[in-house]
Amino acid sequence: MSGSTTATTGGVDSASPTGTGAASDGRGKGPGFMAGPVGRNLGLVVALAILCIVGVVTAGDRFADVDNVLTILRLAAVIGVVSVGMTFVIIGGGIDLSVGALAALASVWATTLATQQIAEDVHWIVMVFTALVVGGVAGLVNGLVIAYGKLAAFIATLAMLAAARGLAEIIANRRTQIVQDRDFLAFFSGDVLGVPTLVIIFALVAIAGWVLLNRTTFGRRTFAVGGNAEAARLAGIRVQRHTVKLYVLSGITCGIAAVMIMARTTTGSSTHGTLWELDAIAAVVIGGTLLIGGRGTIVGTVLGVLIFTTLGNVFTLNNLSSSAQAVARGVIIVAAVMLQQRLVTGGFSFRRPGAGTSSGGPAATGSPAGAVTGGTGADGGPGGARPGEGTDRPPT
Amino acid sequence: MSAARQRPFRRLSYSAVALIGAGALVTGCTSNTPESSGEGGGGDTNAASSNDEAGDTVTIGFSAPAADHGWMAGITEAARAAAEEYEDVELTVAEGTNDVGTQISQVETFINQGVDAIVLLPFDGAALTPVALQAMEAGIPVINVDREFNSPFAARATILGDNYGMGVSAGTYVCEQVGDNPNAVVAEIAGIDSLPLTQDRSQGFADALDECGLTVANRVAADFTVEGGEEAAANLLQAAPQIDALWNHDDDQGVGVLAAIENAGRDEFVMVGGAGSANAMRAIEAGDSVLQATVIYPHTQAADGIRLARLVAQDKSLSDLVSAEVPRQIVLNAPVVTADNVDQFIDRAFES
Numbered sequence: 150m151s152g153s154t155t156a157t158t159g160g161v162d163s164a165s166p167t168g169t170g171a172a173s174d175g176r177g178k179g180p181g182f183m184a185g186p187v188g189r190n191l192g193l194v195v196a197l198a199i200l201c202i203v204g205v206v207t208a209g210d211r212f213a214d215v216d217n218v219l220t221i222l223r224l225a226a227v228i229g230v231v232s233v234g235m236t237f238v239i240i241g242g243g244i245d246l247s248v249g250a251l252a253a254l255a256s257v258w259a260t261t262l263a264t265q266q267i268a269e270d271v272h273w274i275v276m277v278f279t280a281l282v283v284g285g286v287a288g289l290v291n292g293l294v295i296a297y298g299k300l301a302a303f304i305a306t307l308a309m310l311a312a313a314r315g316l317a318e319i320i321a322n323r324r325t326q327i328v329q330d331r332d333f334l335a336f337f338s339g340d341v342l343g344v345p346t347l348v349i350i351f352a353l354v355a356i357a358g359w360v361l362l363n364r365t366t367f368g369r370r371t372f373a374v375g376g377n378a379e380a381a382r383l384a385g386i387r388v389q390r391h392t393v394k395l396y397v398l399s400g401i402t403c404g405i406a407a408v409m410i411m412a413r414t415t416t417g418s419s420t421h422g423t424l425w426e427l428d429a430i431a432a433v434v435i436g437g438t439l440l441i442g443g444r445g446t447i448v449g450t451v452l453g454v455l456i457f458t459t460l461g462n463v464f465t466l467n468n469l470s471s472s473a474q475a476v477a478r479g480v481i482i483v484a485a486v487m488l489q490q491r492l493v494t495g496g497f498s499f500r501r502p503g504a505g506t507s508s509g510g511p512a513a514t515g516s517p518a519g520a521v522t523g524g525t526g527a528d529g530g531p532g533g534a535r536p537g538e539g540t541d542r543p544p545t
Numbered sequence: 546m547s548a549a550r551q552r553p554f555r556r557l558s559y560s561a562v563a564l565i566g567a568g569a570l571v572t573g574c575t576s577n578t579p580e581s582s583g584e585g586g587g588g589d590t591n592a593a594s595s596n597d598e599a600g601d602t603v604t605i606g607f608s609a610p611a612a613d614h615g616w617m618a619g620i621t622e623a624a625r626a627a628a629e630e631y632e633d634v635e636l637t638v639a640e641g642t643n644d645v646g647t648q649i650s651q652v653e654t655f656i657n658q659g660v661d662a663i664v665l666l667p668f669d670g671a672a673l674t675p676v677a678l679q680a681m682e683a684g685i686p687v688i689n690v691d692r693e694f695n696s697p698f699a700a701r702a703t704i705l706g707d708n709y710g711m712g713v714s715a716g717t718y719v720c721e722q723v724g725d726n727p728n729a730v731v732a733e734i735a736g737i738d739s740l741p742l743t744q745d746r747s748q749g750f751a752d753a754l755d756e757c758g759l760t761v762a763n764r765v766a767a768d769f770t771v772e773g774g775e776e777a778a779a780n781l782l783q784a785a786p787q788i789d790a791l792w793n794h795d796d797d798q799g800v801g802v803l804a805a806i807e808n809a810g811r812d813e814f815v816m817v818g819g820a821g822s823a824n825a826m827r828a829i830e831a832g833d834s835v836l837q838a839t840v841i842y843p844h845t846q847a848a849d850g851i852r853l854a855r856l857v858a859q860d861k862s863l864s865d866l867v868s869a870e871v872p873r874q875i876v877l878n879a880p881v882v883t884a885d886n887v888d889q890f891i892d893r894a895f896e897s
Contacts (some may be wrong), residue, residue: 414774416801416804456546
């Protein structure tokens with residue numbers, strides 16, 4: 150979908166200010182501040198507001214109720230954490246289809262009788278630790294296979310999706326494993342000053358993700374690697390190592406999500422996380438993150454997750470069928486992405502000089518970001534193996 | 546050159562670290578032996594005639610969908626247990642699959658092996674009908690379990706659970722509990738909404754409620770998983786601030802439903818489950834949650850199928866019936882399990 154824009158910015162040799170100039174030429178008339186990440190997120194805020202108005206109008210007090218809002222946030226929290234990890238991977242030019250399976254595996258591993266026995270003897274933190282380690286290690290495997298095994302991310306994580314869920318079924322013997330530890334459940338399904346612990350965890354993960362993406366070298370490198378892996382390599386970024394880190398990060402968020410789903414359902418099960426990969430990708434994409442990498446925001450992802458969860462809630466409050474809800478989801482995905490394209494005045498603009506210090510996004514990264522706009526070199530690094538790379542290449 | 550030589554080595558050391566780490570975790574945490582295994586197809590044999598005496602050895606082929614759900618796992622376990630009761634039964638169990646093509650090829654393999662009977666729980670009844678016909682034409686009796694073929698010639702005998710009857714049982718129980726209040730709020734958490742069995746269950750529930758003048762006020766669909774049940778229930782509880790009775794179609798997803806109910810701190814209603822898992826029965830027995838009853842959808846029907854297949858292959862009849870020969874169709878009852886009769890059922894319940 151970005152083919153036209155990337156074509157105008159040229160290949161590696163456009164790693165100069167002219168790259169950004171070409172992009173703004175292609176954009177035509179001068180964009181307002183709507184073209185920036187703020188504008189894109191504003192569209193999502195409007196969409197969420199419309200959903201909330203629909204909810205208030207159709208369900209009245211039941212929707213506007215504090216308990217209901219907390220229920221929405223609690224349901225959004227788990228998939229939200231996964232989506233934050235997914236945002237990093239997608240901005241970095243990859244994709245992680247294995248998130249749901251990793252969460253299932255982590256939840257099962259953390260609730261086996263043996264783990265629960267250790268948790269009982271020591272502390273429930275053992276279960277949390279197990280889930281995080283399982284998620285992280287599986288993410289590491291993903292990353293190593295993709296970065297050093299030179300497999301396309303789509304293939305490698307598809308393989309992990311199948312394998313991790315299979316392993317979870319073997320470990321759990323296809324049974325639902327009940328969490329016995331009362332203290333674990335009390336802690337994670339409790340609340341602090343009325344705010345559910347799960348929502349607090351989601352908020353912390355989202356804030357940490359925002360800081361990591363917008364305020365650290367790690368974040369800038371993620372944009373660079375996703376925008377143009379070859380240029381990033383020439384700029385001295387160790388692309389392979391960075392790719393591995395991205396998948397480990399995603400794996401760890403799956404571990405966190407596993408702990409949260411264990412608290413929510415009081416179980417570990419190999420059926421947890423079914424189709425999360427699609428929910429997370431949908432949330433990330435309507436949040437304005439470019440599926441081929443190089444651009445995206447955490448705020449957009451969080452709004453995307455909230456939109457989908459609120460949608461489900463509004464439909465249930467009105468006693469509507471899940472089939473109608475599925476149709477609405479599809480419409481929202483298309484409408485949101487089209488709306489964003491309109492908001493950035495007719496086409497995708499990757500970089501805009503002087504977009505200001507708005508809520509993150511690539512515009513704030515300054516000149517190094519300009520260097521990564523454009524196509525991938527023919528002798529590309531690991532990024533060259535990712536899907537969508539073909540559209541990235543200049544037509545010459 | 547040196548870089549090329551170094552890289553595989555580095556890759557190797559990375560994977561070595563990963564493997565060692567994984568290995569440590571495997572040895573540490575995966576041991577998962579259940580403490581008790583008190584389920585199965587029925588330990589006590591209820592002999593009524595000479596039927597249980599060993600006859601000619603029969604080979605039975607068994608194929609069912611993947612055991613990705615507690616009830617479905619219980620199906621295969623119970624079938625194996627039923628086969629082990631008889632020394633004259635040799636059971637060949639095909640790996641459970643949700644792929645229709647694979648299941649068709651499994652049945653074809655049974656035909657080629659020349660088994661004496663086939664017990665088939667098809668993933669999709671219509672899709673497996675042609676290959677079942679093929680088996681019948683080859684002279685191999687097919688016992689159809691749970692999901693019906695769409696040709697009467699495709700099976701020698703059919704044994705079914707009663708999905709509509711489940712809804713009726715649940716609705717009748719709800720009527721008994723809250724029927725005297727004409728304004729009672731009844732809610733329903735269904736399974737996968739696109740399945741015919743879910744529609745049958747909901748129809749039976751609605752029809753039974755109609756008898757005492759009630760209707761379903763709030764209905765949501767989940768997906769037979771714990772996670773789906775939790776999410777559906779959390780939203781449902783917000784949609785209905787006050788509920789008198791709730792029917793949840795499936796005890797596997799019921800674990801999540803109960804988690805959501807506990808989380809919301811709600812206990813003003815009576816909850817009825819479905820399928821009859823051991824978890825649900827333990828909760829009913831303990832009596833400390835809203836779950837007061839569950840409706841059985843027998844997971845032992847494939848075990849019944851094995852017994853029928855043996856009788857058919859040995860030319861015996863169902864000894865408790867006066868008429869000769871095994872019946873064409875058997876529909877199992879869907880009894881309600883409450884605290885009063887849970888002890889009759891709990892030993893045979895499946896672990897979800």
